[in-house]
Amino acid sequence: MIASLPMYDRPETAAANDRLWQGVRTRLGEGPERLTREGDLWDHWQSPDLLLSQTCGLPYRSRLYDKVNLVGPPVCDLPDCPPGHYYSVFVARRDDPRDDPREFAGAVLAYNDALSQSGWAAPQAWAAERGFAFTETLRTGAHAASARAVAEGRADIAALDALSWRFMARTDRFARDLRVVGRTDPTPALPWITAATRDPAPIRAALSAALAAMTREDRDTLGISGLARIAPEAYLALPIPAPPASELT
Numbered sequence: 112m113i114a115s116l117p118m119y120d121r122p123e124t125a126a127a128n129d130r131l132w133q134g135v136r137t138r139l140g141e142g143p144e145r146l147t148r149e150g151d152l153w154d155h156w157q158s159p160d161l162l163l164s165q166t167c168g169l170p171y172r173s174r175l176y177d178k179v180n181l182v183g184p185p186v187c188d189l190p191d192c193p194p195g196h197y198y199s200v201f202v203a204r205r206d207d208p209r210d211d212p213r214e215f216a217g218a219v220l221a222y223n224d225a226l227s228q229s230g231w232a233a234p235q236a237w238a239a240e241r242g243f244a245f246t247e248t249l250r251t252g253a254h255a256a257s258a259r260a261v262a263e264g265r266a267d268i269a270a271l272d273a274l275s276w277r278f279m280a281r282t283d284r285f286a287r288d289l290r291v292v293g294r295t296d297p298t299p300a301l302p303w304i305t306a307a308t309r310d311p312a313p314i315r316a317a318l319s320a321a322l323a324a325m326t327r328e329d330r331d332t333l334g335i336s337g338l339a340r341i342a343p344e345a346y347l348a349l350p351i352p353a354p355p356a357s358e359l360t
Contacts, residue, residue: 173226184299
């Protein structure tokens with residue numbers, strides 16, 4: 112069996128993730144002793160041995176929704192955000208005089224991956240609603256790398272998962288050179304999933320109970336407090352943006 116919680120697993124969150132998994136495993140009565148932290152995420156997500164993992168909303172709706180069962184999204188500790196949703200924050204250099212993401216039309220957007228809801232789809236949907244697109248881009252491979260690219264002047268703006276930004280702001284030195292200049296609209300948060308052959312109901316119950324039993328410290332560390340119920344259609348209703356021109360060649 113495979114159990115992995117890769118989307119918010121950083122050195123400072125790893126121990127809390129491990130404790131959360133042990134809570135799920137105890138209540139479920141099955142599962143590997145330890146979380147899987149190695150290997151290809153797509154292999155994990157599509158494995159018939161998948162017990163529990165977390166993916167991003169865009170991979171879920173574009174490639175995985177008919178190959179896995181949805182367990183549910185987390186309740187994120189974010190202000191002005193409905194349960195089971197999250198948003199991206201736009202960050203720019205602290206000394207950049209621009210105060211609105213619309214002022215960055217034509218500037219370089221650092222993005223982690225074209226299959227990222229928070230790093231690519233959300234900012235492009237936000238821009239499209241305001242009549243423009245981020246066309247100058249830099250692919251970095253990770254939210255932290257996007258933030259660092261902005262801090263170092265290789266890009267001008269980035270859209271970061273708001274929880275990921277919280278972790279960076281707490282621990283990463285380069286975050287001191289950045290500031291938030293806006294945020295995207297909330298969308299369904301990163302879904303926990305299981306294999307299509309598994310009944311998600313007992314997994315959902317075990318995960319919900321484990322989340323409810325977390326200590327206050329672990330809740331603060333992970334930035335989540337529970338499990339929400341959102342239908343797959345809420346994910347599928349969101350647009351799938353075209354990848355950057357640089358990835359089409």
